[in-house]
Amino acid sequence: MAHKLADLSSEYEFWMQKLSIWDQASTLKTQQDTCVHLSQFQEFLRRMHEALKEMNSKTIIENFPTIGQLLAKISWNPFILAYDETPKILIWCLYCLMNKEPQNSGETKYNSWIQSLLSHILSAFRMDMKEVGLFCHGLGYAPADYCPRLLKNMVSSLVSELRENHLNGFNTQKRKKIHLPAVAIICLWRRHLPSFERAALHLVEKLISTETNSLHRVECCLKDSLLPQAACHPALFRLVDEVFRCALLETDGAPEVVAALQVFTRGFLDALERENKQPKCTLKTYFPYASPFLVMVLLQHPKDVPQRLWCRSLTHISATLKETVESQADGSHGGAFESWFLFTHFGGWADIAAEQLLMSDAEPTEALLWLLAFSSSPHDGSQQRTQTMVEVKAVLGCLRKQFRSLTLSGRDLLEAVGENREPGIRTLTCQQLTRRLLLSFLLWAPGGHTIAQDVITQLAQTEEMTREIIGFLDQTVYRWEQLCIEAPRLGMVAKELLTELQTRAKHSSAHHVTGVRGRSDSPRPQDSVHSEV
Incomplete structure (x- = not known):
């Protein structure tokens, strides 16, 4: 017993110091540290109870003089109280400290103090709205929404479901699901992160699995999912952000994932603004891991910045990103990817950079060229990025010479920007940037709309290229609507081209499926490669 007490005393000092540092889990760092150690701490508390129940109150104080302080700190730490069986074990420990037959006023006062702690802990379980304020506030939810209202709503939904089932003869095809208020769902997510993680994974998978998803549909799915609202809580935001980071790495920056991330970010910022004006x-x-200055610049929505100042904002963004990327040694935390990942959240700025380079009367600036090259391929080295900038600048020169012309030739334009070159002459990054600039030219140049259909028809020769152009047009229309850009003709041209391409893509897909099904020599399911296993 003495040996066990010695080990427990040594561990006791460690946890006493931890509890002093955690101090009601008031900062993100202490919250994270608390969560990391919760299971170990609960095991320590369990062994502490095993030791305490073998002693009387006098012996307890002799062996652990500060035991009251330790248990009090636990009682007022909402993160510890919310974990598993810790509250129950804590109550057992406090009960061991009680003087069964107090002999003096000091022992009576000590018992009263222990009873107040027990009352505080038990009030959390009774969910007494007048007593559990600090506990609920620490966990980040409103008790009035989390408990009675949630229970009332669940009971109401179950009663309605049973009534509906009774009327329909328990027809499972016509059953009602249980619908919880948004606040209740978010509160549940905050208390059980694995369920929130599953919801985030399911949504991201849903958003990127359907190739024909428009950004308006993505926006609707995100709003219905409640993820942007829930992400106002930093821990939940970081979790969703990590899901998107992994998806981008695994898909090598697929446009569908990038677009979904940008719509999510916009929804999150809107929800954050609605929730509290003072974050x-x-x-x-x-x-x-980001520069606070860069975050502040990127958080400015382009529509809140006068258009005459867009170029200045882009120059600041480019300079900060470049300094960060070039100052990071290989192997440092995140490297260029982390900077690119942050910038990608606010991808509208990259599209504005392309348009500014195309339409500005001034010579293309190195800052905007660098930003465009970096946003398209963050993993490129300095030399490769410089080469991309040189080629993009040359393409811009060809396009800008013809920008004001009212008589344009689609073939000449494709030839001028090098789209008719043999594959492999340009890097993939340069090819994608060239097409991006060419499509922007078709929308913004005064005579662009007259040849837009012809040029896009020549470009969209493959299913992959068609998807790329559809994605560009959809993103452009969506961004213009977000920016409230007053360009009726441009918007109409972009929407017409988008509708036509989407219709063509659907017909092509249907024709392909019909053709495969109609072939007499098409493989049967049992003849597939899987049958060889």
Whole structure:
């Protein structure tokens, strides 16, 4: 017993120091540290109870003089109280400290103090709305929404479902699901992160699995999912962000994932603004590895910045990103990818950079060229990025010479920007940037709309290229609507081209499926390669 007490005393000092540092889990760092150690701490508390129940109150104080302080710190730490069986074990420990037959006023006062702690802990389980304020606030939810209202709603939904089932003879095809208020769902997610992670994974998979998803549909799916609202809590935001980071790495920056991330970010920022005008958490909490200055610049929605100042904002963004990327040694945390990942959240700025380079009367600036090259391929080295900038600048020169012309030739335009070159002459990054600039030219140049259909028809020769152009047009229309850009003709041209391409893509897909099904020599399911296993 003495040996066990010695080991427990040594561990006791460690946890006493931890509890002093955690101090009611008031910062993100202490919250994270608390969560990491919760299971170990619960095991320590369990062994502490095993030791305490073998002693009387006098012996307990002799062996652990500060046991009251330790248990009090636990009682007021909402993160510890919310974990598993910790509250129950804590109550057992406090009960061991009670003087069964107090002999003096000091022991009576000590018992009263222990009873107040027990009352505080038990009130959390009774969910007494007048007593559980601090506990609920620490966990980040409103008790009035989390408990009674949630229970009332669940019971109401179950009663309605049973009534509906009774009327329909328990027809499972016509059953009602249980619908919870948004606040209740978010509260549940905050208390059980695995369920939130599953919801985030399911949504991202849904958003990128359907190739024909428009950004308006993506926006609707995100709003219905409640993820942007839930992400106002920093821990939940970081979780969704990590899902998107992994998806981008695994798909090598697939446009569908990039677009979904940007729509999510916009929804998150809108929800954050609605929730509190004065953010409770600093931006550093959401983007811990980013330059605070860069985050502040990127957070400015382009529509809130006068168009005459767009170029200046882009120059600031480019300079900060370039300094960050070039100052990071190989192998440092995140490297160029982390900077690109942050910038990709606010991808509208990259599209504006392309348009500014195309339409500005001034010579293309190195800052905007660098930003465009970096946003398209963050993994390129300095030399390769410089070569991309040189080629993009040459393409811009060809396009800008013809920008004001009212008589344009689609073939000449494709030839001028090098789209008719043999594959392999240009890098993939240069090819994608060239097409991006060419499509922007068709929308913005005064005579572009007259040859737009002809040029796009020549470009969209493959299914992959068709998807790329559809994605560009959809993103452009969506961005213009977000920016409230007043360009009726441009919007009409872009929407017409988008509708035509989407219709063509659907017909092509249907024709392909019909053709395969109609072939007499098409393989049967049992003849597939899987049958060889």
